[in-house]
Amino acid sequence: xxxxxxxxxxxxxxxxxxxxxxxxxxxxxxxxxxxxxxxxxxxxxxxxxxxxxxxxxxxxxxxxxxxxxxxxxxxxxxxxxxxxxxxxxxxxxxxxxxxxxxxxxxxxxxxxxxxxxxxxxxxxxxxxxxxxxxxxxxxxxxxxxxxxxxxxxxxxxxxxxxxxxxxxxxxxxxxxxxxxxxxxxxxxxxxxxxxxxxxxxxxxxxxxxxxxxxxxxxxxxxxxxxxxxxxxxxxxxxxxxxxxxxxxxxxxxxxxxxxxx
Amino acid sequence: xxxxxxxxxxxxxxxxxxxxxxxxxxxxxxxxxxxxxxxxxxxxxxxxxxxxxxxxxxxxxxxxxxxxxxxxxxxxxxxxxxxxxxxxxxxxxxxxxxxxxxxxxxxxxxxxxxxxxxxxxxxxxxxxxxxxxxxxxxxxxxxxxxxxxxxxxxxxxxxxxxxxxxxxxxxxxxxxxxxxxxxxxxxxxxxxxxxxxxxxxxxxxxxxxxxxxxxxxxxxxxxxxxxxxxxxxxxxxxxxxxxxxxxxxxxxxxxxxxxxx
Numbered sequence: 369x370x371x372x373x374x375x376x377x378x379x380x381x382x383x384x385x386x387x388x389x390x391x392x393x394x395x396x397x398x399x400x401x402x403x404x405x406x407x408x409x410x411x412x413x414x415x416x417x418x419x420x421x422x423x424x425x426x427x428x429x430x431x432x433x434x435x436x437x438x439x440x441x442x443x444x445x446x447x448x449x450x451x452x453x454x455x456x457x458x459x460x461x462x463x464x465x466x467x468x469x470x471x472x473x474x475x476x477x478x479x480x481x482x483x484x485x486x487x488x489x490x491x492x493x494x495x496x497x498x499x500x501x502x503x504x505x506x507x508x509x510x511x512x513x514x515x516x517x518x519x520x521x522x523x524x525x526x527x528x529x530x531x532x533x534x535x536x537x538x539x540x541x542x543x544x545x546x547x548x549x550x551x552x553x554x555x556x557x558x559x560x561x562x563x564x565x566x567x568x569x570x571x572x573x574x575x576x577x578x579x580x581x582x583x584x585x586x587x588x589x590x591x592x593x594x595x596x597x598x599x600x601x602x603x604x605x606x607x608x609x610x611x612x613x614x615x616x617x618x619x620x621x622x623x624x625x626x627x628x629x
Numbered sequence: 630x631x632x633x634x635x636x637x638x639x640x641x642x643x644x645x646x647x648x649x650x651x652x653x654x655x656x657x658x659x660x661x662x663x664x665x666x667x668x669x670x671x672x673x674x675x676x677x678x679x680x681x682x683x684x685x686x687x688x689x690x691x692x693x694x695x696x697x698x699x700x701x702x703x704x705x706x707x708x709x710x711x712x713x714x715x716x717x718x719x720x721x722x723x724x725x726x727x728x729x730x731x732x733x734x735x736x737x738x739x740x741x742x743x744x745x746x747x748x749x750x751x752x753x754x755x756x757x758x759x760x761x762x763x764x765x766x767x768x769x770x771x772x773x774x775x776x777x778x779x780x781x782x783x784x785x786x787x788x789x790x791x792x793x794x795x796x797x798x799x800x801x802x803x804x805x806x807x808x809x810x811x812x813x814x815x816x817x818x819x820x821x822x823x824x825x826x827x828x829x830x831x832x833x834x835x836x837x838x839x840x841x842x843x844x845x846x847x848x849x850x851x852x853x854x855x856x857x858x859x860x861x862x863x864x865x866x867x868x869x870x871x872x873x874x875x876x877x878x879x880x881x882x883x884x885x886x887x888x889x890x
Contacts, residue, residue, distance in 0.1 A: 378639040379679050389707025418640050423739075428709075429840070435708040437738045440745075443704030445761035446650025447696045448689075454760060457748065461722055477698045478684075484701075487718065499715060500706035579690070 395434040453485040455614040459607040469590045472497045474510035481511045509570030510585035512558035516549040517582035538563045562592045573608045578616035656695035714746040716875040720868040728849045733758045735771035735846045742772045767792045770831030771846035773819035777810040778843035799824045823853045834869045839877035
């Protein structure tokens with residue numbers, strides 16, 4: 369439907385345009401947008417004009433193009449992501465006030481962890497998570513929690529790919545990862561020391577939705593030289609239960625919490 | 630470009646589709662989507678199919694349509710709104726921990742206040758703000774702060790319209806509003822008792838960007854029967870200075886802070 373002469377749909381061109389913006393590129397000229405999207409300049413001008421008219425794009429004070437506030441509004445107000453982050457935010461504040469490092473909420477999207485919320489000051493610790501940023505599943509505590517609670521077909525897919533070894537502690541061997549995933553399922557949390565940057569450890573626990581499936585991972589990033597990383601687990605588990613209940617979950621968490629009954 | 634037989638562009642139809650979702654309607658059948666958008670069923674099916682393929686829409690476990698996580702990601706990661714909320718969030722947590730009611734961050738968009746962040750538990754107080762929700766400029770403390778710091782042409786536009794009187798304290802007379810705006814500019818904050826719901830008061834202060842223009846309003850909503858509402862102003866002003874500095878502002882706030890030098 370409504371394809372251009374090159375056969376590419378307007379929707380796909382629109383996606384190319386909005387994908388050109390990220391946290392390092394929040395505004396740019398139409399010429400730069402054309403370069404970044406690979407769309408011809410005249411095509412870019414035409415589509416940008418329409419998107420400006422519809423307020424999905426805006427001009428900044430220097431005349432450059434940026435994503436429109438309306439774009440953010442329309443994508444946010446009806447999104448399940450927004451509902452999840454709103455349910456989680458009060459509990460994340462509680463964790464943050466106790467742990468004093470950064471606290472994140474991540475979901476699986478395609479083959480990566482997408483962080484949908486993050487609290488905490490990046491300057492206190494080496495932490496490469498950012499909101500609407502992505503990290504690989506196998507090299508993050510959130511990814512391990514989400515993968516451990518995923519269908520085995522999805523696990524097979526992730527584990528059959530070449531996995532990057534970011535640090536000396538990154539697990540990349542499928543058999544070792546499967547053993548680790550079983551451990552994460554049994555314990556109810558993942559603790560990963562320095563798997564993506566050597567200086568930091570991630571600890572993550574699952575967040576459950578109403579149908580008792582895992583919908584997100586709640587995690588903290590702490591300095592790797594911290595003595596008792598496992599002491600962070602109870603506060604995370606308590607917060608994850610709170611978020612899960614706010615989402616309509618009525619079950620029990622797996623792992624250590626059950627053992628303590 | 631690429632208009633349908635009815636002359637409506639694909640982009641406009643796409644906007645109709647994503648606009649059909651909000652916090653009360655996060656997922657729906659294609660038939661309901663067709664009703665809510667006013668688009669013919671076959672057109673809706675065709676566009677939904679393409680948007681599912683591009684992951685701007687997703688199916689929920691019941692087969693209904695919802696906004697895709699990718700839609701939220703693309704609209705968030707490069708947006709100035711996201712940068713503003715990330716800069717503000719740590720300072721909003723500080724305000725929240727002291728004030729213990731709800732704390733919001735709002736921007737002007739079109740002719741309304743759009744709330745881009747909100748902390749706090751809605752159950753503690755009557756507060757109708759929500760994230761990615763809108764409220765009228767003249768009936769909110771944030772709106773008054775943003776309007777007081779807007780170009781006079783914009784003020785004239787807002788004040789020339791019929792303004793809804795939500796409660797007995799809502800100002801709707803343009804002359805009274807102009808006097809109030811002058812006061813807000815001079816004092817550096819807006820305090821509005823029960824102007825949109827009788828039970829709550831809003832207090833708001835401006836947040837400045839690098840070029841010393843007001844880019845947002847930081848506000849708290851407190852019970853209207855609270856004795857000393859003005860005591861909330863210093864913590865808000867301190868947080869607003871922090872946010873402004875995080876955004877690259879190097880100036881001084883107007884109003885009471887200057888008087889205290």
